[in-house]
Amino acid sequence: MTRIYxxxxxxxxxxxxxxxxxxxxxxxxxxxxxxxxxxxxxxxxGVTEARDKVADLIGxxxxxxxxxxxxxxxxxxxxIKGVAEKLKDSGKHIITSxxxxxxxxHTCQYLEKKGYEVTYLPVDEDGFVNPADLQDAIRxxxxxxxxxxxxxxxxxxxxxxxxxxxxxxxDVVFHTDAVQAVGSIPVDVNELNVDLxxxxxxxxxxPKGVGALYVRKGTPIEKYLHGGAQERDRRATTENVAxxxxxxxxxxxxxxxxxxxxxxxxxxxxxxxxxxxxEIDEVKLNGHRNKRLPNNVNFSxxxxxxxxILMKLDLEGVGASSGSACTSGSLEPSHVLLAMGLCxxxxxxxxxxxxxKYSTEEEVDKVLDILPKVVSDLRAMSPIYNK
Ligand code: PLP
Numbered sequence: 001m002t003r004i005y006x007x008x009x010x011x012x013x014x015x016x017x018x019x020x021x022x023x024x025x026x027x028x029x030x031x032x033x034x035x036x037x038x039x040x041x042x043x044x045x046g047v048t049e050a051r052d053k054v055a056d057l058i059g060x061x062x063x064x065x066x067x068x069x070x071x072x073x074x075x076x077x078x079x080i081k082g083v084a085e086k087l088k089d090s091g092k093h094i095i096t097s098x099x100x101x102x103x104x105x106h107t108c109q110y111l112e113k114k115g116y117e118v119t120y121l122p123v124d125e126d127g128f129v130n131p132a133d134l135q136d137a138i139r140x141x142x143x144x145x146x147x148x149x150x151x152x153x154x155x156x157x158x159x160x161x162x163x164x165x166x167x168x169x170x171d172v173v174f175h176t177d178a179v180q181a182v183g184s185i186p187v188d189v190n191e192l193n194v195d196l197x198x199x200x201x202x203x204x205x206x207p208k209g210v211g212a213l214y215v216r217k218g219t220p221i222e223k224y225l226h227g228g229a230q231e232r233d234r235r236a237t238t239e240n241v242a243x244x245x246x247x248x249x250x251x252x253x254x255x256x257x258x259x260x261x262x263x264x265x266x267x268x269x270x271x272x273x274x275x276x277x278x279e280i281d282e283v284k285l286n287g288h289r290n291k292r293l294p295n296n297v298n299f300s301x302x303x304x305x306x307x308x309i310l311m312k313l314d315l316e317g318v319g320a321s322s323g324s325a326c327t328s329g330s331l332e333p334s335h336v337l338l339a340m341g342l343c344x345x346x347x348x349x350x351x352x353x354x355x356x357k358y359s360t361e362e363e364v365d366k367v368l369d370i371l372p373k374v375v376s377d378l379r380a381m382s383p384i385y386n387k
Contacts, residue, residue, distance in 0.1 A: 003317040004363045008203075008295060009152055009180060009354035010321055014246070015205040021249035022207070025242035033239050034230065043241050050248025054212050057251040058178075058197060059188035067213045067231045068244050072179035074224075075198030075213040076103040076146075078235070079175040082221035083144045083196070084111050087173070091141030092116045095172075097129045097158075098339040100148050104177055105335075108146075121147075126288040127156035127340050131163055138170045149178040149192075150185070153336045153352060154287030155296025157185065164193025173219060179203055179211075183254040184293050185262065195219045201243070205357070206250030210243035261357050265294035268355055268364050272297045275368040280375050286337060286350060295355040300337070300346045303385035304378040309351050312374040318367060321352045 005013070025046055031039030033047050048063070055063040069075045084094065096108050098120045108118045119137045121129050129147055138145075145167045150157045160176055167174035175196035181187055182197075183204025189197055196219060200211035215221055215234075227236025254261075269292075276283060276299055286298040301309060306322030313320050322334075333347035353367065379385040 001317045003319065004366060005319045006353040006355065006359070006363070006367065007319045007321045008356035008359070009155075009293075009352060011202045011208060012205045012356050013358060014202075014207050015250060015253060017253060018206055018246045018249045022242045022246040025245050029241070033241060034228065043239075046241055046245045046248075047239055050244045050251075053248040053251040053255075054199075057187070057255045058182065058199070058214055059190055060214055061190070062217060064232065065215055065217060067215060067234055068239060068247070069211045069213055069235065070209055070240070071202070071211040072101070072177065072198050072200030073103040075179075075200070075211050076101070076175075076177050077107050078213050078224040079196040079198060079215075079221070080104065080107045080111070080144065080146055082224055083173050083175070083219075084116055085222040086220040087143040091139075091143045093119070093139050093142045095119045095121065095134065095137050095142060095145045095147075097121045097123060097147050099123050099127055099151055099153075099156075099336045100146070101152055101177060101179070104146055104148065123339050125341050126291075127151055127154050127286075127336065128288070128291075129158055129163065131159060131166055134163060135166055135170075138166070138172060142170070142172050144173050144175065146175040146177070149176045149181040149187070149197075150293050151287065151336060152180045153334055153350075154298045154340070155180075155292035156287045157181070157291050157293065160192045160194065167195075168193050180293060180296075183250070183258075184265075184295060186258065189214055189216065196221070201247040201250055204250055204254050206247045207243055210240055210247045212247065257357065262294045264357070265355050265359070268359055268361065269294055269297055271361070271364050272353060272355075272368065275364070276371065279368060279372040284342075284346065286340065286342070295359075297353040297355075299351050300342060301349045301351060301375055302346060303382045304349050304375065306348055306350045308378055309349070309374060312378065313370065316370045316374070318370060321354070322350050 029042045031043040033044040051063040051066050177198045179200045182199040195216045197214040202208040223234045225236040282302040284300040337347035
């Protein structure tokens with residue numbers, strides 16, 4: 001059976017060109033980037049080149065503004081805890097949204113236990129934060145705004161530039177979790193008015209376990225890992241050189257092919273969306289129809305459980321998800337869909353199909369062939385579906 005992978009929002013396949021770029025850093029260029037000798041210098045050069053490539057991808061003014069991390073979760077933790085710690089004497093109020101990834105939400109909840117106050121902004125039925133709500137929520141003691149660029153479950157792209165403008169006018173530090181956006185849509189830290197931005201390599205064809213935090217020059221942030229003086233004394237530990245080189249290669253490839261990839265994926269996404277709407281009755285597209293990631297499709301399929309659709313699809317060789325990879329193991333309905341106003345039953349029947357540059361039209365056609373049958377089989381067994 002040929003298998004079809006449509007869970008690229010969870011993680012992507014590493015690009016063979018990225019693997020090739022990394023290869024020498026395991027066997028030949030194995031020096032410690034902090035070492036003085038030529039072995040160290042070679043490794044350091046690899047890290048430096050990668051930093052330039054990541055900075056280029058997100059339009060950073062200086063490569064120095066890129067700090068390599070172990071991925072999106074660490075970048076989010078570092079940004080939020082780092083600013084909270086540094087500015088604790090100026091205020092203890094943080095603003096975020098109710099549809100953030102758990103890497104942000106759980107970090108904010110942790111800080112609440114430490115005496116910080118967090119405002120969770122509501123979203124509308126498409127998952128958008130209203131900038132006017134943000135303006136109203138800002139207080140004298142607000143030290144940080146953290147709002148994601150694109151949602152990992154429903155793909156909705158927030159008006160980050162406008163939100164950043166409000167943060168700037170009010171002199172509040174602004175962080176965005178752009179883990180799903182980077183490599184998928186254009187991201188420019190200056191156009192977006194952000195001070196801090198999280199990205200993760202494995203969402204755009206670099207290996208897992210490597211990411212970065214962009215920190216605009218002058219942003220107040222406490223250091224994260226204490227130890228050596230790596231990453232300009234902000235994050236100790238010997239660099240994951242091969243992973244960083246892989247992230248750099250993936251950034252370069254993503255930047256070169258971005259327009260073409262966006263165009264291709266938007267077509268495939270739209271074919272999936274209209275196909276599902278035509279072939280299956282009583283479905284609801286979650287997230288905005290157009291202001292969504294080019295690779296994201298998310299539907300609530302009424303009268304059946306998301307988990308049972310996933311199991312049936314898996315038997316047919318299709319890898320999909322019912323939401324974020326981290327919550328799909330639990331039977332809790334998605335906090336994102338609930339925040340968008342869906343009731344528990346409808347939120348339970350959600351299916352996310354997420355594409356990558358390796359997805360093909362044949363795969364989309366195959367899924368459009370398999371899915372309606374899966375749904376009608378399950379509905380035939382459903383006591384609440386009577387047609
Ligand atoms: N933020 C968002 C929006 C994500 O989608 C993810 C991963 O799913 C993360 C953060 C966490 O990234 P990582 O898996 O690199 O820790």
